[in-house]
Amino acid sequence: MTVSRLLVGSLLLASACASPAARPPRTAAPPPDDALELAALLPERADRCVVVRPRRVPARRRELLIRQSWADRSVWDLDLDVAAYTRAEALDAEGRRALRSYFRFAGTPAQIRERASRFPFRWEDQPCEGIACGGPSARWLDERTVMVSHHAWPTPAHGVSTADCLRLARRRTDAVEVAMRAGMPGSFGLAATRHHRVIVGGRRQISITLAIDFDHEADAVRALEDIPRVRASVLDSLAPLEASRREMDRDGSTVWVRDTYSWADLELARADVRLDAEAAADRARRATPIPIERVDVRRLAVVHHQVRLRAGELQWVRGPARAELVRQLATLLERAVAAHPAELGWAEQLVRLRLSDLDDAAGARALCERVLGGGVAPDPEPWRILRREAAALQGPGALAARLVEDRVVEAGDAHRVAEDLVRLREDGVAYEWAEGALRLGRELTGAAGLTP
Numbered sequence: 001m002t003v004s005r006l007l008v009g010s011l012l013l014a015s016a017c018a019s020p021a022a023r024p025p026r027t028a029a030p031p032p033d034d035a036l037e038l039a040a041l042l043p044e045r046a047d048r049c050v051v052v053r054p055r056r057v058p059a060r061r062r063e064l065l066i067r068q069s070w071a072d073r074s075v076w077d078l079d080l081d082v083a084a085y086t087r088a089e090a091l092d093a094e095g096r097r098a099l100r101s102y103f104r105f106a107g108t109p110a111q112i113r114e115r116a117s118r119f120p121f122r123w124e125d126q127p128c129e130g131i132a133c134g135g136p137s138a139r140w141l142d143e144r145t146v147m148v149s150h151h152a153w154p155t156p157a158h159g160v161s162t163a164d165c166l167r168l169a170r171r172r173t174d175a176v177e178v179a180m181r182a183g184m185p186g187s188f189g190l191a192a193t194r195h196h197r198v199i200v201g202g203r204r205q206i207s208i209t210l211a212i213d214f215d216h217e218a219d220a221v222r223a224l225e226d227i228p229r230v231r232a233s234v235l236d237s238l239a240p241l242e243a244s245r246r247e248m249d250r251d252g253s254t255v256w257v258r259d260t261y262s263w264a265d266l267e268l269a270r271a272d273v274r275l276d277a278e279a280a281a282d283r284a285r286r287a288t289p290i291p292i293e294r295v296d297v298r299r300l301a302v303v304h305h306q307v308r309l310r311a312g313e314l315q316w317v318r319g320p321a322r323a324e325l326v327r328q329l330a331t332l333l334e335r336a337v338a339a340h341p342a343e344l345g346w347a348e349q350l351v352r353l354r355l356s357d358l359d360d361a362a363g364a365r366a367l368c369e370r371v372l373g374g375g376v377a378p379d380p381e382p383w384r385i386l387r388r389e390a391a392a393l394q395g396p397g398a399l400a401a402r403l404v405e406d407r408v409v410e411a412g413d414a415h416r417v418a419e420d421l422v423r424l425r426e427d428g429v430a431y432e433w434a435e436g437a438l439r440l441g442r443e444l445t446g447a448a449g450l451t452p
Contacts, residue, residue, distance in 0.1 A: 034084035038102040038145070039169055042162040043153050046088035048181035049165040054082050055106065056176045057201045064266040068199060068208060070179045072101065080115050081106045083144075088162055092154040099136055099150040109143050121148050158182050160194055168196060176201050183213065192219075205244070206266075209258045217253045224250050227257060289313070292328050297339040307332060307346065326357040337367070342376050351386050361393035382432075389431040396422050408439065 039051045050070045054062055062076045069076065075085045083106040090098050103119075105112045121138040122128060136150035160180045168178045177199040183192035194213040199206060214220045227248055245260040289309045297303055310329040317325055333350040336343065351367050354360040368387035377383050384406055391402040399422060400414035409417050417438060424434040 033170075033173070034104045035086065036166065036170055038084050038086040038104055039162065039166040041102055041147075042086055042088045042165070043090070043100055044162060045156050045159040046090045046162055047156050047159050048087075048089045048179070049160060049162045050085075050087045050177065050179040051165055051169040052082075052085040052177045053175070054085065056174075061201070061263060061266075064263065064270055065176070065199070065201075065206070068206075068261075069177055070197075071177065074120050075103075079118060081111075086165075090154050090156045090159060092151060096151050098153050099148065100153065101136075101148040102141075103146045103148070104144050105146075112144060116146070119146070156182065164196075168198070172198050172200075174200055176206075192223075204264075205260050205262045207258055207260045209256065212255045212257075214253045214255070220250050220253045220255050223255050224248060227255070289328075292331050292335075295332060295335070297332075297335045300340065300343075303332070303336045303340075303346075307336065307349070311349070322357070326353065329353060330358060341374065344371065344377060347371055348382075348386070351390075355386075355389055355393060359393065361390045364393070365390040385432050385435065388435070389425070392418070392422050392425055392431055408435070 033053075035051050035053045039049075042049055048070070052069065052071045052075055054075055057065060059078055062078065066073055066076050071085055071087060074080055075082050080103075082103055084104040085102065087099070087101040092098055105115060107115070119138060121136050122133075124137045124139045136148050138146050138148045141147050159182050165178065165180050168180065169175065172178055175198045178196070180194065180196040183194050192212045192214055195210065197208060197210045199208050212220075212223065214223065244262050244265060247256075247258040247260075249256045286305070287309065289306055295302060295306050307329070310325060310332065314322070314325055314329060330350065330353055333346050333353065336346045337350055340346070347367060351364045354364040354367070365387055368383050368390065371377050371383050372380055372387070388399060388402050388406065388408070391398040396415060396418040400418035403409050403418060404411050404414045421431065421434050421438065425431050
């Protein structure tokens with residue numbers, strides 16, 4: 001009896017000692033996948049859906065994915081530090097694109113609120129007027145999540161199930177982005193039923209895998225033959241360069257295309273894009289007039305450029321803005337003429353501006369007399385004509401006196417001729433044309449022995 005009790009006790013003790021070692025080790029539960037949580041919020045069906053995990057890409061490289069991604073550009077903005085993003089789009093019966101996007105931010109509540117102040121969408125509780133109220137609006141769902149919406153959500157007739165987007169994201173936990181869209185006529189000249197794509201980032205490269213589902217296997221066979229002749233952009237890979245490597249395959253009625261890009265090539269492409277953007281910005285700056293007071297009139301090239309810009313604007317600007325533009329151009333021309341009296345092109349522009357928009361007959365006449373008196377005009381006659389047009393602006397009497405002084409007509413005919421010229425000018429006929437026609441007519445009638 002004693003031996004039996006000792007044996008039982010020994011077995012119980014051994015069992016107690018062995019139990020902890022026999023239990024499987026506890027492992028920490030994986031952190032929740034924010035992207036999957038947001039994907040579950042999308043409407044049931046859509047024309048297109050996308051799920052993004054931006055933080056799967058090192059911060060320094062996120063900007064490189066802007067041109068490949070189907071997501072909003074702000075997803076890759078380091079200042080916003082988006083942890084996860086999902087988006088669904090659908091066209092309604094009127095052709096408007098309805099939108100539902102969900103952003104989940106990383107960081108502390110204070111950091112998130114500070115970043116949200118730079119969010120590129122209007123908040124629902126923010127007042128707006130007119131066209132500003134027609135765009136997408138944002139609202140908080142919780143302290144980390146924002147929903148952006150636009151238009152009432154329709155039910156697409158031929159959309160994709162966003163549950164499929166969710167399943168693809170759950171299956172491809174290594175993906176930076178997964179996306180699906182309903183098939184569109186015209187994929188390689190054939191009707192595809194669905195596209196889905198997966199972006200995966202590695203240490204040295206990224207891969208973009210596109211799957212295109214067709215109704216018939218024969219269509220997939222034909223598409224596979226056509227792909228080598230199609231640029232990557234047609235395959236929704238909007239990189240500014242060709243893939244480093246492309247692999248193609250077919251599985252029944254589905255065609256698979258995998259494009260691989262090295263980070264180094266994307267860096268070079270980004271540099272090219274940045275240079276193009278800088279060049280475009282430089283062109284925009286050069287196409288924008290600088291303030292008059294900042295124009296260095298000593299530099300002929302600068303003055304020519306600024307005069308050309310303002311004169312070009314003047315051709316199409318109307319209303320109150322035109323008066324200010326005329327004033328600026330006149331001021332610039334006055335400074336330019338004072339600094340460069342031999343540049344007669346600017347002097348002529350200023351005279352014509354005074355005769356047209358400014359109604360400044362005295363100023364136009366004074367400038368003409370300065371040019372004629374300075375002896376800088378190789379042919380003085382065009383400047384005499386401008387001076388007579390200035391007189392016409394003052395009325396028939398002033399023009400008649402000028403016509404006689406310049407020996408254009410005899411004193412007895414001067415008043416009648418001046419009245420005709422003033423009337424023609426007021427009717428929109430260029431003064432120099434009217435005077436030239438009148439002088440030609442008088443010469444012809446004189447040659448024929450007739451009295452004009």
